[in-house]
Amino acid sequence: MTDRFPTASFPATRMRRNRRTDWLRRLVRETQLTADDLIWPIFVVDGENQRLPVESMPGVDRLSCDLIGDAVSEARDLGIPMVAIFPYTEDTLKTPDAREAYNPENLVCNAVRAIKMAVPDIGVMCDVALDPFNSDGHDGLVRDGIILNDETLEVLCKQALVQAEAGCDVIAPSDMMDGRIGAIRTALDGAGMTDTAIMSYAAKYASGFYDPFRDAVGSGGALKGDKKTYQMDPGNTDEAMRETALDIAEGADMVMVKPGLPYLDVLYRVKQAFGMPTFAYNVSGEYAMLRGAGEAGRLDYPNVLMETLSAFKRAGADGVLTYGAVDAAKILKDR
Numbered sequence: 001m002t003d004r005f006p007t008a009s010f011p012a013t014r015m016r017r018n019r020r021t022d023w024l025r026r027l028v029r030e031t032q033l034t035a036d037d038l039i040w041p042i043f044v045v046d047g048e049n050q051r052l053p054v055e056s057m058p059g060v061d062r063l064s065c066d067l068i069g070d071a072v073s074e075a076r077d078l079g080i081p082m083v084a085i086f087p088y089t090e091d092t093l094k095t096p097d098a099r100e101a102y103n104p105e106n107l108v109c110n111a112v113r114a115i116k117m118a119v120p121d122i123g124v125m126c127d128v129a130l131d132p133f134n135s136d137g138h139d140g141l142v143r144d145g146i147i148l149n150d151e152t153l154e155v156l157c158k159q160a161l162v163q164a165e166a167g168c169d170v171i172a173p174s175d176m177m178d179g180r181i182g183a184i185r186t187a188l189d190g191a192g193m194t195d196t197a198i199m200s201y202a203a204k205y206a207s208g209f210y211d212p213f214r215d216a217v218g219s220g221g222a223l224k225g226d227k228k229t230y231q232m233d234p235g236n237t238d239e240a241m242r243e244t245a246l247d248i249a250e251g252a253d254m255v256m257v258k259p260g261l262p263y264l265d266v267l268y269r270v271k272q273a274f275g276m277p278t279f280a281y282n283v284s285g286e287y288a289m290l291r292g293a294g295e296a297g298r299l300d301y302p303n304v305l306m307e308t309l310s311a312f313k314r315a316g317a318d319g320v321l322t323y324g325a326v327d328a329a330k331i332l333k334d335r
């Protein structure tokens with residue numbers, strides 16, 4: 001510690017000397033956020049010319065497939081490397097077997113094709129989990145109130161395959177079933193899709209910060225009970241290390257910690273220990289807090305957004321999923 005941080009005492013050392021001007025602060029800054037670090041999650045909805053505001057997430061709309069091309073093309077022009085697709089699913093399509101999840105013509109697959117057609121040079125990531133399609137609102141199949149692990153894996157594999165076939169570049173399992181990364185990697189490889197990458201939601205906590213998202217995809221009303229038997233307990237970090245180690249061993253190309261700000265310690269530890277491409281998900285509730293406080297005149301949203309995103313970089317993230325990706329990229333461009 002002392003080797004690394006030799007410090008002569010005041011007045012020879014004056015820490016404020018390096019903070020004197022903007023150019024000097026920029027010169028000595030240790031971490032930089034750029035548009036390359038951003039992944040933009042988008043909500044899609046069926047129909048034409050639909051732009052439906054998500055009430056719990058001011059500034060966020062659900063877009064129909066004919067409108068996403070323009071939105072994604074703006075993101076690409078701002079330098080954002082990847083978008084993540086989340087579907088708002090009609091209640092009539094939700095069943096206990098979640099079969100809409102692996103319908104090759106489902107909303108997610110249609111959105112992937114629309115994006116790939118309109119903007120071929122941006123990455124597309126898709127969530128693998130059954131909650132948007134399951135009448136119980138759970139990420140896995142449910143029998144007698146129990147979330148079934150191994151039976152769910154088969155459905156997740158079918159879901160990942162239709163997404164990959166539609167052109168999805170990065171499959172992102174968010175369901176927290178045991179063994180899903182290995183099962184999905186085997187399924188993709190078996191279908192010849194050896195180039196399709198996997199970003200695992202490796203350490204995903206049972207969090208209260210997902211509520212606005214569940215409103216956005218329309219799964220909140222359906223959810224019976226909570227997700228504590230598969231998502232992680234907020235008290236644990238060693239368990240996050242084991243989860244991440246397993247996902248890497250099963251073939252994850254990139255790992256993620258979720259939520260973001262309340263779990264910066266986990267993010268830091270995961271990056272330090274594994275040195276994997278590591279991402280943070282700055283989730284819906286975190287976005288809603290900043291944006292909501294901004295709209296109420298309590299905080300300066302652009303300012304706290306950039307400060308928040310810098311925190312992820314400082315903690316070791318290679319990138320951040322954030323609903324503020326386009327806002328942040330515009331701020332970075334105007335600097």
Ligand code: PBG
Pocket residue numbers: 127129131139174175209210211212213214227282283284285
């Ligand atoms: C689905 C999923 C969730 C999120 C991403 N994928 C919700 C959940 O697990 O209940 C949350 C994203 C957010 O809150 O922004 N498994």
